[in-house]
Amino acid sequence: MLFPPDFLTKLEYLSIMSKRVFRGSLLAQRRTMQLGSGIEFSDHREYATGDDLRYLDWNVYARHGDLLLKRFQEEQDLHVYLMIDCSRSMGFGSPPKFDLARQLTAALAYIALADLDRIAVVAYANDIISEFPVTRGKARILALMKYLESLSTVGTDTNLSKAVQGLLHRGTRNGLVVVLSDLFDQNGFSRGFDQLRSRRFEAHVLQLHDPKEADPKLLGDAELEDVENGSIRMVTINERMLRRYKQLFTDHQTSVRDYCRRYGLSCTQSPSIVPFDQLMMTMMRSAAIGS
């Protein structure tokens, strides 16, 4: 069962824990990067004609004779976009990565809704397949869970870039984007994140993998069937090749981590056998330490 009866209880617990741990540093009650009419001072800039004289810093003018305008950080509702990978590769594993991804989506959404943020869920594979529109209020969680339950793995390819492009074309307001995926993207995962960064989205990566992907027990002759596109590869696997595979897999994981570190994205990598609540707690703790 994707959402067991005690699922909501766990979500509530996680929501409480998030408030205690983050104090607004991760999701809800976050300050956006918009500058505007908030009350918290941000910085100064040169006065320009037409600026509101109420924001002129008279103290600086009195001391130095410079006309500087005070800028304040504007507090707005945070928009959280949860992009869940619905490609067939997410259906691989036992339990499938897709199940964990949906549970995590629900959890993240609940925490955001509880903090009066707005959330939207975008299901994608080679493109956006469906979406749960921007919504707010905890009452919407059941509808979201129903939506997540209705999702299934589809498509013959994974293309995050195209999905991000589709998201941006919808005139989406800036906010937080959490990508839940295995990032087995034939076109490379970085392009999608690059697009998000360029549009000042704050991106978070939640990369899931099955233990059998990290350490396949394959030797000898076999037909390898790619569950995503159905392609078959007849191979003879020996120990040397197996070592090479593991190296490539590790390199892939490392490249994701390196990318995130380089551009200041938060990144969580986890095997799909970890329970969602445990993984959420781990994420929150690491985020608390980071903040």
Next chain:
Amino acid sequence: MTLGTPLALLLALIAIPIVIFYILKVRLRRVPVSTNLFWNQIFEDKPPKSLWQNLRYWLSLLAQLLILALLVLAIADPILSWQTKGARRLVLVMDVSASMQAAEKATTRFDSAKQAAQRVLDGVREQDQVAILTAGTGPEVVLGMGNHVPSLRRAINDLLPVDTPANLGSAVELANQLLGDAPNGQVIVFTDQDTPKSTNPDNQAKETNTVEYRAFGANASNVGITQFQSRRSMADALGYELLVEVSNASDLPIQCRLEIELDERPVDIFPLKLQPNETWSRTLEKASVEGGALKATLSKFENDQGQDRAKNNNLDVDDIAWAILPDRVIQPVLIVSPGNLFLQKVFEANPLVRVTVQKEIPTAWPENAVIVLHKLIPDPLPSNPLFIIDPDTSSSLFRVDGLIDSPLVTEQDKDSPLMTHVRLDNVMFPNTKKLTFLPQTAKPVASCVGGESLFATLTHGDKKAVVLGVNLEQSDLAFRTVFPILASNAIAWFSSQSGELSLAIAGGDTARLNRSLSAGVPPENLWLISPGLQVKRQSGSTVGPLKETGVWELFEWDANGNPTAENLRTTGKLVDRYAVNLESSSETDLRNTNDSDRAPKQTSIASWFSYPPWYYLAILIGSLLVIEWGMYQRRVLA
């Protein structure tokens, strides 16, 4: 070629399921993976399946079918024509003599011989027949002609060397008789001795073709006791003599020590310095009223290069020798005489005699005493051993018919035990009684010119008696000198003691059962204990063959069941003892006289092609299995 089990060919039908299952099996297992992203990177430069990969599946099937075919053929047990022609008859003769116990580095010659025999058995094939003989003092068939290799191996393993010399000639003769005229017959002799030459020229020619000697043992030094005998002294009642002979069978001068003990009490010690090939021999005179087991031990072997035992002494069994010294029994003697001091002193001078003198005929006679009746003759005679001297009256054993006219000794029985060291030629005995002996068993010992016996032995009931008609008072100096020896001989004769050699027995020989010691004992109650404490029932009139050196003991045991050595020693009655020594200079000498004969020959090792066909088929199957296993590993585990 014929097949032993043609029905086994039906097993070839197994090929059908093999082919079916193989075709089903060669379909590759399909493994779903979440992405081929990484596998594509690995295999991007390689074609998915090479020609060899495709081909090896069919080679594997071929190997499996070939394995099945060979297996079926092996089970069918093909018999080829050359197999029946190559059947051999082998007789393995194992020298079990004492010298085979000689130490050779970490093992013994006998162990090496057994290993060599086992190697010969490795080459024994289904059609061959093998017998095993041992060559000790005489040949023994351990296992008759047979083909059961485990039994043959067990028989070889169970063999033990004995403390006897070897008689290889008779063993080889028996082995040839076992072979008969069979073709491909061969006798293999495992020995450390030089090749014996057959005395019969015909046999010699035959043995040259059929007998192969496998010699074991390098040149080795050894010092051993080659003779050890004891006997009671005939002149000294307490004394005994020992004959000891020690041989240095080496090319080095060797020093050693010879210790002699009597029942573990030291008797003498001799430091010996023996030159190469020297034999040291001594006759030793010792005294002991008590008998027992005499033990001679050689120890502390040294040569100029020090105390390297391996260089000086390589055989233990001849380092100890045994001899049995009989006990001397104190004999009670009752002299009934009106009075003769000379007679009394003669017996009193004998340390083995306890003398009592009576001047009148007693009313009761002591048991187990020798009665000496001088002049006085009771009626009836006592039922004791009797020594009657100069009787005045007749008795149931003799009649007194006056005096002998010319009492000059002209005839005497020199073989009589009473005449040991006594010669009475031309001795005059004045006033000697003329006696007529009444029992038919009377045996004159000394007779006069007229044929009258002046001295005779006879039986009196189941006891012995000696009657002497000589007048002791009137006898001349010559007889007075002889009489003490005569009296001593008579006492020894009464008690069955003798001064003859009590021979120690050579290993492997038999001993004669002493009927006087075992008289009245039911044969089934006689048990023999070997020096190794093995107990066996004694049967027949000979004891042995005694194949172990040491002291063998014969016991009387009248309880039921099979006694142990401890039972016999605690509750049985010791009847007799036998000392057994190696006493063989040829066994003591461990040196080779003809090294060329010691080169091992390999002629009897079965050639490779004497194995049955299934053996080769099994090897082929094994090889193919290895190939198929390799291909399987490549196929399944890459």
